[in-house]
Amino acid sequence: MAQAADSARTVILTVDDDPGVSRAVARDLRRRYGAAYRIVRAESGESALDALRELKLRGDLVAVILADYRMPQMNGIEFLEQALDVYPGARRVLLTAYADTSAAIDAINVVDLDHYLLKPWDPPEEKLYPVLDDLLDAWRSSDYRPVPATKVVGHRWSARSSEVREFLARNQVPYRWYSADEPEGQRLLAAAGADGQRLPLVVTAEGTPLIEPDAPELAAQVGLATTPTADFYDLVVIGGGPAGLGAAVYGASEGLRTVLVERSATGGQAGQSSRIENYLGFPDGVSGGQLTDRARRQATKFGAEILTAREVTGLEVNGSARVVRFSDGSAVAAHSVILATGVSYRQLAAPGCDDLTGCGVFYGSALTEAASCQGHDVYIVGGANSAGQAAMYLARGAKSVTLLVRGESLAASMSHYLIQQIEESSNISVRARTVVESAHGDGHLEQLTLRDVTTGQTELVDAQWLFVFIGAAPLTDWLDGTVLRDERGFILAGPDLTPDGRPPADWALDRPPYHLETSIPGVFVAGDARAESAKRVASAVGEGAMAVMLVHRYLEQS
DSSP states (O other), rough: OOOOOTTTOOOOEEEOOOOHHHHHHHHHHHHTTTTTEEEEEEEEHHHHHHHHHHHHHTTOOEEEEEEESSOOSHHHHHHHHHHHHHOTEEEEEEEEOOGHHHHHHHHHHHSSOOOOEEEEOOOOOHHHHHHHHHHHHHHHSOOOOOSEEEEEEEOTTOOOHHHHHHHHHHOOOOOOEEEEHHHHHHHHHHHOOOOOEEEEEEOOTOEEEEEEEEEEHHHHHHHHOOSSSSSSSEEEOOOOHHHHHHHHHHHHHOOOEEEEEEESSHHHHHTTTTTTSSTTOOOTOOOOOHHHHHHHHHHHHTTTTESSSSEEEEEEEEEEEEEEEEEEEEEEEEEEEEEEEOEEOOOSSSSSTTTBBTEEESSSGGGGGGGGGGGGEEEEEOSSHHHHHHHHHHHSSSSSEEEEESSOSSTTTTTTHHHHHHHTTTEEEEEEEOOOOOOOOOSSSSEEEEETTTTOOOOEEEEEEEEEEEEOOSSSSGGGGTTTTTTTSBBBBEEEOOTTTTOOOOOSSSOOOTBBBOOTTEEEEEEGBBTTTTOHHHHHHHHHHHHHHHHHHHHHHH
């Protein structure tokens, strides 16, 4: 009896140009192996190669390939030679007549043939099945393990490849990375009919090849929701960081029809953190990714919709409705809106950094790159908690980690527990009063010029990795002229709108704005985008929950 394959999608493929023989082979194979393997047959070498490429893109496994030797256009040996490029681990069998045994023996050296069978093989119980049983046993004991469903092929030092990997990782989409220069990467490119000039190539679980996909296309193809299911909601939450996720959980759990809109990946800056150790209830710490995944699952459990890769470009007031417009021209409306857009890291103005972004220069932790830092010297710009958490994480494998801080020390901006951990780490050093003057490299980062801000002295150091955690620029430019913001772009709310005791000029209600309410009634702000916010994960989650409470109060009085 055939043993069960490790995957229900594992294939035994047979190719013979004689339809009668082809059907006979498939019939015998199905009789013995049909319950455990999928039997695929083809009647030419070209059609069989097309089938193999399609199976490769879908991520299916091929255990055994049986090919007839005497086929026109492409004989069995020529076919198996090309099949070897697509599925190098599959066991290869040549079907031959007695007169072709010398060719079969030669094929052992040409295509590493595993066996040849003389036609006819009746009875199969004696001449076919024992051979295949041995080959399948050998295949099962080999390293044939399936890869995660989504595959990414790209260049090591490619900004777009890095962005795609980060997008998939932060959205909890399992994937496997292949360099375009490696054999398996080249096999996937060939199977997709791509020449490798435009990368990355993403192959979805269904086998759909995507060349240089943008975020909305990628999100839609890997199963992330991108389109709202309704035109009108009780609450639209814009931004999927801790504040937005907190608002979605509390809004949906309290019966509000809630949709959360995120332009990239839920979690925000906190989602990129390797370890958060001062969040209530996690004495051993929790990674930003774990916290984000739990919050996202919690929100969807209560019925909140989460839309990914949707960029919001406008907010309008239409009577009692608040209309949120997307970059593609579509819109969704709601009774209320919570702005939880968060902040982004400021860009380094040093020459060379723009050209090398994604090619050794990264903004945020870029945890997908951490494994590649093993044994290397890593530089981090920034002195706040996010920089400290990244330093501790990267120090596990890096040869050295150097924190570059413009100020006198870390004490002004980093939590005490992190400072202590950094001081106790033998391969982490802190260079105070130091900035990046310029970055150098041909295609990827190779060196940095560092400058002492006190003396002006510069130093050229070798560096392949630079992670930047500086400043906080609010993601609120799209709100210009809509809600009131301070001079840095942070959103004003509650008491900050009434410093002289009077509401804003355009405020139409006979009550002052609620604590987290913006200059538009029914539109609230939570988290880092709010002026004078605490810039901590716990406070952002709390503000998200508080904003929902104020939404209820607003709806009750509307």
